[in-house]
Amino acid sequence: MKQQVRDAGIFDILEKRMTHRNFRDAPIEDDVFEILMDVAASAASSGGLQRISIVAVRDPERRKKLVEMSRGQTFVEKAPLSLVFCVDHRRVRRVAEYEGSLDEPALAIELLWMGIIDAAIAAQSVALAAEAFGLGSCYNGNILEQPEEMSALLELPAGVVPALMLTLGYPSSSEYKPSKKFDRSMLLHDEVYRDRPVEELYSAYKEKHPQTARLTPARRESLYRALSQQYGEEIANARIEKVDEAGVLTPYQFLFGCYYFDDDQTYTQAQYLDFLAKNGFDFRK
Ligand SMILES: Cc1cc2nc3c(=O)[nH]c(=O)nc-3n(C[C@H](O)[C@H](O)[C@H](O)COP(=O)(O)O)c2cc1C
Structure with missing residues (x-):
């Protein structure tokens, strides 16, 4: 069947696609980088408006900061390049204002939503094209936990919101380990x-997800905290009873209770809404 497709190469890439988190100390060639950016610029976009911007981070100091902002994911520093895909409503708004068009705040949610989709499509196009050059990549969602700090690091002006990050480099191993x-x-x-x-x-x-995690007191405490903040104490008590009975944590319990739940780093919903409002996406009212 594959012989019938225009270029079976894409299937080879899709079949072997996986996230890479170990990179060789090798730069990405300029011409490869330029092709990847052309790929990003040719991606589908809502209304054809291309309401995204991409910030390419190569500077070692800034890469270090990205590690700090992504819960210590050190591979981000080792990889030569991280691309931060942003929803760029600023560019749209400036041109709209210049030509005298209306900037309709009632559409804030649509503008953000479509912008995030545009950013994701462009990022995935880059990720797949990168594979064709033997590069590997890893998305990073944790950078969104501190959007204000991220914006400061990248000097994003108001109206430009970081949506996702893709870290790229030549993988240190060619082993194929699909999840x-x-x-x-x-x-x-x-x-x-x-x-x-x-x-x-x-x-x-x-x-x-067959694996389970041992129920240490710290994990139990963290899960209980997450449950009670989200659902209240009554539900938290009922659920933690089941966890105590099992004596282990399932992957979902671990993920939502012990892994991503951390008051110190994650913005509250109110902080996120304030951040978005400052950037022209006001959903607070
Ligand atoms: C939006 C998004 C955010 C992600 N964030 C991270 C991350 O912060 N760190 C990481 O190591 N992997 C991250 N990943 C990669 C996923 O963990 C990975 O895609 C998933 O485990 C499936 O593995 P595979 O890509 O090898 O098929 C992210 C993926 C996506 C799509």
Whole structure:
């Protein structure tokens, strides 16, 4: 079947695609970089408006700061390049104002939403094109936990919001280690959405994420804190009872309770909303 497609190369890339987190100390050639940026600029975008900007970070000091802002993910510093894809409503607004068009604040959510989609499509195009050059990449979601600090680091003016980061470099190993994925049947719905029985969902989840984490007192405490902040103490007590019975944490419990839950680094929802409002996306009212 693959022989029938225009260029089977894309399938080789898609089949072997994986996230890389170990990089050789080798720069990305200028011409490769330029091609990758052309790929980003040729990506589909909502309304064809291309409301994104990409900040290329190569400077070692700034890379170090990116590590600090992404919960100490040191590979970000080792890789020669990180691209921060931003929703750039500023460029749109400046031109709109210049030509005398209206900047309609009622559309704030649509503008942000579409901008994030544009940024993600451009980033994934770059990630796949990079693979064709033998480069590897890793997305970084943690940089969004401190958007104000991130904006300061990259000198983003008002109206430019960081959406996601892609770190790129030549992988230090060519070993192919794909992560476990759901079967396509778990994601696919025929014509209309069909809710599956929760037992089916659970069994697919257990198969995909078989590992559990030991229930240390610190983890239990962290999970309890996350649960009670999110759902209140009554629900937290009921859930923690089940966790105590099992004596281990499932991957989801670990993820939401012990891994990403951290008061010190993550903005509260109110802080996020304030940050977005400052950048022209005001959802507070
Ligand atoms: C939006 C987004 C944010 C991510 N953030 C991180 C991150 O902060 N650190 C990291 O090591 N991987 C990150 N990843 C990579 C995922 O962990 C990875 O894609 C997933 O585990 C599946 O593995 P695979 O890409 O090898 O198929 C992120 C991926 C996406 C799409």
